[in-house]
Amino acid sequence: MQCFPSLVLALSSLLGALALLQLSLYLRVPSRYGKHEERPCRRGRLPARCAWFLQELPAFLVPALLLALRGPPRLEPLGCRLLCCLFCWHYFYRTFIYPFFTRGRPFPLQLLFFGMLFCIYNGFLQGYYLIYCAEYPNDWCTDIRFTSGLLLFLLGMGINIHSDLLLRQLRKPGEVTYKIPQGGLFTYVSGANYFGEIVEWFGFAIATWSLPAFAFAFFTLCCIGPRAYHHHRYYLKTFTDYPKSRKALIPFVF
Ligand code: NDX
Numbered sequence: 203m204q205c206f207p208s209l210v211l212a213l214s215s216l217l218g219a220l221a222l223l224q225l226s227l228y229l230r231v232p233s234r235y236g237k238h239e240e241r242p243c244r245r246g247r248l249p250a251r252c253a254w255f256l257q258e259l260p261a262f263l264v265p266a267l268l269l270a271l272r273g274p275p276r277l278e279p280l281g282c283r284l285l286c287c288l289f290c291w292h293y294f295y296r297t298f299i300y301p302f303f304t305r306g307r308p309f310p311l312q313l314l315f316f317g318m319l320f321c322i323y324n325g326f327l328q329g330y331y332l333i334y335c336a337e338y339p340n341d342w343c344t345d346i347r348f349t350s351g352l353l354l355f356l357l358g359m360g361i362n363i364h365s366d367l368l369l370r371q372l373r374k375p376g377e378v379t380y381k382i383p384q385g386g387l388f389t390y391v392s393g394a395n396y397f398g399e400i401v402e403w404f405g406f407a408i409a410t411w412s413l414p415a416f417a418f419a420f421f422t423l424c425c426i427g428p429r430a431y432h433h434h435r436y437y438l439k440t441f442t443d444y445p446k447s448r449k450a451l452i453p454f455v456f
Contacts, residue, residue, distance in 0.1 A: 203271065205335035213327045214417040220320075221421040225428065232432035235313055236306060237380055246311050253309035254301035261321035262293035265329025272333055281342030285410050286332045288355055292402070293325070295359075300366065305373045324418055331414045351409025358402025361387055365395035382441055389445075390453035392437055393430025397451055400426065427451060 232238035248256070265286065342348050364386050372381045387394035403422045407415040434450035449456055 210331050214413045217417040221424040225424040229428045247308035250304045250306035250309050251301045253314050257314050257317040258297040261325040262297045264325030268329040268333050279340045281338045289328050327414045347411050348409050351405045354405025355402050358398045361398030391449050392434035393451045396426040396430040
């Protein structure tokens, strides 16, 4: 396969446009899954474990397939290989680990379908760019953009995984009620898992210094930023003893 820079530009721009569309659609009303589903029922839904596995799988499989299709020399230099591994590592976690521990409610099939399409699209864009187009100098691993981006990525991933774990521990198996999240970054924000994910993808964008990765980080911000705000409002409305000093997404700020 060859690199077509115009294809990368077109797909990244479309991702940026989808981010704005996402923001305009879900700023006022939250996407209807989890705590924002008005009347959750079993019809048209898949168990959360199965749904998250199917939804996220393409984001892992598509880059892995692109990598397998690439003939030698495979991903030179080291910086490029590491960056591709970071993306796959995240989606390995999200596809093969996260779903098997989730205690979430059944997920709507319609959103699952669009979520899968999105993961195919983004998996292709990030994988295609890193595997067929990216060119980094041999010493990229020591570049300040790579090292600072990598640190942010790891910090964000740590916060995200830890926060998802804290949410999971709020429920016993089979339970579907909502409680006030406590501990970790939840002490400061209602959307601690989302904050981690956003930091992670901006770290990835800085480390790759690429248009597709910045477009994806922007999409993530537009997608789960408003959702954190809706979670925050939900908690304030539902729990009278909800900590008043807690912000929606960014500690001490917003
Ligand atoms: N999936 C990313 N748009 C999305 C699915 C929906 O991974 O067509 C974006 C993702 C997709 C969306 C995806 C992209 C845009 C789509 C949209 C559908 C339509 C939309 C395709 C792909 C679209 C246009 C038109 C623009 C193209 O019962 P429950 O499930 O609520 O339980 C929850 C539990 N929990 C609690 N338990 C007890 N007490 C409490 N107080 C609790 N609060 C929560 O914790 C869950 O089991 C669990 C986590 O819940 P929640 O709501 O905090 O997180 P959730 O939104 O489920 O995300 C889970 C993780 C999290 O780490 C997050 O960072 C990450 O996935 N994520 C999520 C969404 C997008 C994303 C990452 C990203 O953009 N990078």
